[in-house]
Amino acid sequence: MRAFMIINRQLRRAERGAIAAYLSAFMNDPLSELFAVIVDRREHPQESSYTCKLFAGGDNKILKKIGEESAEVVMACKDNDPDAIAGEVADLFYHTLVAIAHHHVDLQLVYDKLAQRR
DSSP states (O other): OHHHHHHHHHHHHHHHHHHHHHHHHHHTOHHHHHHHHHHHHHHSOOTTOHHHHHHHHHHHHHHHHHHHHHHHHHHHHHTTOHHHHHHHHHHHHHHHHHHHHHTTOOHHHHHHHHHHTO
16 A cells, blocks of 8 residues: 555656646747737737737738748748748748737647647
8 A cells, every 4th residue: 555655646746747847838838928929919909019010900911921921931941041941930930820819719729730740
């Protein structure tokens, strides 16, 4: 019985560690952090915010930016420029996050879909 209690205590410690690691990774995830800011801008518009200007322009403005950024990613990859690729992909991620926030899609749903593709 004593061995069971020790193993059980260790398991609980491991579970707590795994949960803490998961929460830490999620809380330090730059996409999640950026998405939270974008949703906040949607809910609390600020006149000077670029994000709010995208929301005000609706799908036409947001989707046009996604198209432009996609083409810029392609060109940066064609030029084999790692810094430009990273910058353009960051811009594409940002505008895609604006689009999913505009349509009230939770980022966790996207993460879940990605997890299904493993």
